[in-house]
Amino acid sequence: MRSEKNSSGQEGRSFIETARRAQIVACAIEVIAEVGYAQASLALIAKRAGISKGVISYHFRGKDELIQQVMEEAFALGDAFVRSRVEGRTTAAAMLRAYLEASVEFYRTHRAHMIALLDIWSAFRHEDGRPRFDATTNEPELASVEEILRFGQLAGEFRGFSTRVMAVTVKQAVDGALVQMAAYPDLDLDLYVRELVETFTIATRKER
Amino acid sequence: MRSEKNSSGQEGRSFIETARRAQIVACAIEVIAEVGYAQASLALIAKRAGISKGVISYHFRGKDELIQQVMEEAFALGDAFVRSRVEGRTTAAAMLRAYLEASVEFYRTHRAHMIALLDIWSAFRHEDGRPRFDATTNEPELASVEEILRFGQLAGEFRGFSTRVMAVTVKQAVDGALVQMAAYPDLDLDLYVRELVETFTIATRKER
DNA sequence: TTATTTTTTGGCCGTGCGGTCAGAAAAAAA
DNA sequence: TTTTTTTCTGACCGCACGGCCAAAAAATAA
Structure with a gap:
C-alpha cells in the first residue's frame, strides 16, 4: 500500500x-x-x-478522491485567472467588469473542462445521495464578489443594495453564461459579456 | 396490462x-x-x-414516467401561478416586477416541492447519463420573460439591451433565490425579492 | 353465484459499477 | 545477481436498484 x-x-x-x-x-x-x-x-x-x-x-483512495482532485484543479485554475484580472483595478466598477469578463473568458478558453465541471457539479454526490457541491461551495467566490461590491459602496461608486443579494445575482448571471455556452455552442459570448457588463454597471452604480 | x-x-x-x-x-x-x-x-x-x-x-411505465409526472405537475402549477400574477399588468415594469415577486412567492409556498424539483432537475438522467432537464427545458419560461422585455422596449419603457441575455439573467436571478432558499432556510425572502425587483427595474429602464 | 377483468403482492433476476485482492511484473535497493 | 519494494494486472465480489412475473386477491360483470 x-x-x-x-x-x-x-x-x-x-x-x-x-x-x-x-x-x-x-x-x-x-x-x-x-x-x-x-x-x-x-x-x-x-x-x-x-x-x-x-x-x-x-x-x-477511490473515485471520490479522483473527482475531488479534478474539481480542485479546475477551481484553482479559474480562481487564479480571475483574481489576476481583477487585482490592479482601481475602481469597483472596473473590478466588477474585470470579474465578469475574466470569468467568461476563462469559460471560453476552458470549454471542455467547464463542461466536465458543470456535469460533475450536479452529478457528484455523497454516498447518501446528497450533492457534493451545493450553494455553500460558492461561498468563497461569493465572498470575493461581495468584497468588490462593498468596496464600491464604501467608495461611493455604488448604490445601497444588499451586497449579498447582488453578489448571488452576479454569480448566477455568470453561471448563466456558462450554462448557455455549454448548451448552445454558437452562442456569441462577446455580446453576452458586453451585455452583462452593461447591465451590472447600471444596476450597481449610484443613481444620479 | x-x-x-x-x-x-x-x-x-x-x-x-x-x-x-x-x-x-x-x-x-x-x-x-x-x-x-x-x-x-x-x-x-x-x-x-x-x-x-x-x-x-x-x-x-417505469420510474421515468413517474418522475416526469412529478415534474410536469410542478411546472404546470408554478407556471399557472406566475402567469396569473403577470397578466393584467399594464406596464412592462409592472409585469417584470410581478414575474419576480410571483416566482419567489411560489417558491416560498411550495418549499418542499421546489426542493424536490431542484434535486430532480440535476439528478434525473436519461439512461445514457445525459440530463433529462437542461438549458432547453427553460426555453418556454425564457420566452415569456423575453416577451415582457421586448414589450417594454417597444413601449419605450426599457433600454436597448439584448432581450435574450437579459431574460437569461433574470431567470438565473430567480433561480438563485430558489437555490439560496433551499440552502439557507432562514433566508429573508422578502428582502431578497425586493432587492431583485429594484435591481432589475434599474437595469432595464430607459436611461434618463 | 360464477366468470372475467383489474389490481396487488412479494420474490426473483439481471445489470453495472466501485472496490478488493492475490499474484505477476517492474523498478529499486543491496 | 539477488532481494525487496513499488506498481500493475485482471478476475472476482457485493450491493442496490429497476424491472419482471406468476399467482393471489379484489373488484366488476354476467
Whole structure:
C-alpha cells in the first residue's frame, strides 16, 4: 500500500506516482467532458489511460478522491485567472467588469473542462445521495464578489443594495453564461459579456 | 396490462387508477423532498404509500414516467401561478416586477416541492447519463420573460439591451433565490425579492 | 353465484459499477 | 545477481436498484 498522503500531503510522492495521478486526472477530465460524469466509470477512464482499473484504486483512495482532485484543479485554475484580472483595478466598477469578463473568458478558453465541471457539479454526490457541491461551495467566490461590491459602496461608486443579494445575482448571471455556452455552442459570448457588463454597471452604480 | 394511455392520454383511466397515480405522485414528491432523488427508490416510495413496489410498475411505465409526472405537475402549477400574477399588468415594469415577486412567492409556498424539483432537475438522467432537464427545458419560461422585455422596449419603457441575455439573467436571478432558499432556510425572502425587483427595474429602464 | 377483468403482492433476476485482492511484473535497493 | 519494494494486472465480489412475473386477491360483470 501507499505510504501516507496525510495532512500536508505530497511529501511521499514518488516520480511514478506523481505522473500517474496527473495522467489519470487528465484522462478523467477528458472522459467526463466527452461522455458525461455518469458514464465516466473507472473502467472507462482506465481504458483511456491505457492502464488497468486497479491502478486508479491504487493511486487514489477511490473515485471520490479522483473527482475531488479534478474539481480542485479546475477551481484553482479559474480562481487564479480571475483574481489576476481583477487585482490592479482601481475602481469597483472596473473590478466588477474585470470579474465578469475574466470569468467568461476563462469559460471560453476552458470549454471542455467547464463542461466536465458543470456535469460533475450536479452529478457528484455523497454516498447518501446528497450533492457534493451545493450553494455553500460558492461561498468563497461569493465572498470575493461581495468584497468588490462593498468596496464600491464604501467608495461611493455604488448604490445601497444588499451586497449579498447582488453578489448571488452576479454569480448566477455568470453561471448563466456558462450554462448557455455549454448548451448552445454558437452562442456569441462577446455580446453576452458586453451585455452583462452593461447591465451590472447600471444596476450597481449610484443613481444620479 | 393497462389498456392504453397513448396520445391524448387519460381516456381510459379507471377510478382506482386515477387515485393511485395521484397518490403515488404525491408520495414520490414527499419522499424526494425528504431523502433526495437519489435515495428515493421505488421501494421507498411504495413503502411510503403503503403499497407493494410492483404497483408502481403497474400504473407507470417505469420510474421515468413517474418522475416526469412529478415534474410536469410542478411546472404546470408554478407556471399557472406566475402567469396569473403577470397578466393584467399594464406596464412592462409592472409585469417584470410581478414575474419576480410571483416566482419567489411560489417558491416560498411550495418549499418542499421546489426542493424536490431542484434535486430532480440535476439528478434525473436519461439512461445514457445525459440530463433529462437542461438549458432547453427553460426555453418556454425564457420566452415569456423575453416577451415582457421586448414589450417594454417597444413601449419605450426599457433600454436597448439584448432581450435574450437579459431574460437569461433574470431567470438565473430567480433561480438563485430558489437555490439560496433551499440552502439557507432562514433566508429573508422578502428582502431578497425586493432587492431583485429594484435591481432589475434599474437595469432595464430607459436611461434618463 | 360464477366468470372475467383489474389490481396487488412479494420474490426473483439481471445489470453495472466501485472496490478488493492475490499474484505477476517492474523498478529499486543491496 | 539477488532481494525487496513499488506498481500493475485482471478476475472476482457485493450491493442496490429497476424491472419482471406468476399467482393471489379484489373488484366488476354476467
